[in-house]
Amino acid sequence: MSKYRSNLPLTKGGTFLTDGGLETTLIFHEGVELPHFASFVLLATREGRQQLKDYYLRYLDIADEAGTGFVLDTPTWRANADWGDKLGYSDVALRAANEDAVDLLTEIRDEREKPGAPIVVNGAIGPRGDGYKAGNMEADEAEAYHLAQIKAFADSGADMVTAFTLNNINEAIGVSWAAKKAGMPCVISFTVETDGKLVTGTTIEEAITAVDRATGSYPLYYMINCAHPSHFEEALDHGSDWIKRIGGIRANASMMSHAELDESETLDAGDPIDLGRRYSDMVKRMPQLRVLGGCCGTDHRHIGAICEACLTPRALSA
Template sequence: MLSDLISSSPKILAECAIAERLRRLPGIELHPKLFNTPLIYGPESALECMTSLYCEYIDAAAALPLLLTAPTWRLDPDRIAGAGVPETINADAVDYLIGIRDSHTSGSPVVVGALTGPKGDCYKPEEALDVKSAEEFHSAQIGELAKTPAEFLMAQTMPAVSEALGMALAIAATEKPYIISFCTGTDGHLLDGTPLPDAMDRIDQSVGRAPLGYFVNCTHPDFLTRNYPAGSLGRLIGIQANGSSKDVTKLDASSKTEADPVIEWTEAMLKLHAMHHVTILGGCCGTGLAHMQGLALNG
């Protein structure tokens, strides 16, 4: 379904920050290792808050197709072990989000996928695994997610091409469609210094079954539009952009949400959409309902 939407839809929306919005709400406590995922089991008030955020985005998308991803980012066996949660948490998180999608009426297609993430800090490329180690480490979670009803898998917040390639090899061995999403710096390069086109091409040339396409996230559209000429990012299909145009490594240390005016952010997103034909537009840190509404109302 997702591949058909990408080929037939001029614009698709993706969720804006869920965990980061929850982190800023009073009375919500995220798990130190598993972030917002354990909230699928309660407490009830926190579960209701998280569910309401997903529903907000479904409503805001209006007539446009929408991508939602289950909160399975970095839910590898090492993190789950000893965390006091069911071993089925990956599958339970997918079922949770599909349940929201199926019970919350919408006038447009809503596609539910599932996330994976790097083993180490997503802003520290020096912690990234090599290709072989990444394929081995991530295969367990990817294997679990491949058995769920998730319609695609996304390796998100990847700072280095080596670990991203290992994850791509692991996902390509399943039957799930998939997307690789990189963190990029102000120069439009991955945080390990690899130019974005080179990273996409390396993975495309190294796997037996290529991704549907590539995303960038934890970045800003200006970082791409000012560093790459129009049409040079042909395999880039999506962005989940930070609300701020500051360097992501600076934002990581901030104690408060930082964001540029929503209208400026929306204009920058639409410029990327037009200049590089990036179909899927959504938000990351510092974004929320107003950002998705801005994207939905402008085309």
């Protein structure tokens, strides 16, 4: 049973921390091999499960010190049908992996949650294809495709779902429809190029407005992830109503483009202090931001810098 699905703490105000770049941390800092960038494969072994648990606990320590809530994202960004097939997972095995991911995070919550600092278990969904290249699904096709993973999260007791690194409107609409069908609160997180637009050329405003129009504003809020703040800061029109729909940021550490990151054989960890300052600026201009975390290249140092720059004062005053 879900602990918070019908009464999400995220809708009640306050600030929630989340983790950094799971896959880049495991690959570049810990030397873990992740085929097709899939971290959910670690759930298959006791050692892998412990690696995942240790990873999450670093961030929960930061949240504990700040006295803030936390969103625990399942390591399932690649745990959908097409990627599962490439990894040799049947539909049954893939469903079991998604359910197991929720079980692991629920176990962590049971051990670490404290009064006044709720931990939300969030089912993480990734794009059907490459997050850096435009997909071509219709919305109804996307709904049918993502429904199986969302149902696995719903049945295993996740509190909500978030679709990360989406780059086209139709897939975002389909995920939202599927989440509504499964009775799951959902969040849509877009990724953008260095010009602040989706790879299709769509602006953030156009994407959010189109999804809201097609879904009756079903997503709880929207996020931006897998892009450096310098790529999208200028695209945020703070005088417009649509900006109020952005409720979270999970930025990359690096200022490099997606194409440059794809070609790089080393990790660009950027400047954690500068990243924290940029988050602080965004928080001042967007007080509705409720979830702060990182994406590719970020680790506990970046989240700590974000905490020091902007999260701790807000958490203590909430």
